[in-house]
Amino acid sequence: MYNRKLATAVALATLIFGSSMASAEVIESSASEMAGITAADAMDLNMVTVEELMTLPGIGKSKAQAIIAYRTEKGYFHEVDQLTEVRGIGEKLLEKMRHKVKVVPK
Incomplete structure (x- = not known):
């Protein structure tokens, strides 16, 4: 609940003060950090197994x-949004797992 409120507040501030890719990265990073997940912990979609995806x-x-x-x-994923x-898999489901997956360029 707190993560959603924080993300909403940051998104609202971004809309008011101007948007940028950096703002989106801050929102994503903040939510992930508060969930206790770092970029290093996220699963690489290009290497992950069925069993790992099921988590x-x-x-x-x-x-x-x-x-x-x-x-x-x-072929390999180039971005998580794929x-x-x-x-x-729709937008809602993607948002639920976005902080747990990543794409490492190949």
Whole structure:
């Protein structure tokens, strides 16, 4: 609840005072840090297994397999937002797990 309020407050301030990529990074970093997750802890979508994906919120075996199938078919992920191209993963689900995943460039 606190994380959501903080993110909302920062987003509102960003809208009022101007937006930038840096502001978005601050919001994402702050939420992750408060959740106790660092960038080093996040799973690399290009290396993660089905079993590891299943530990993410809202990801069961079929969605985990769909993520791996997407990666196999399309090649490496270039950004986390590509997860919305996987069947069954929308913006809401992506936001629930965004702080737990990352993409390491290949």
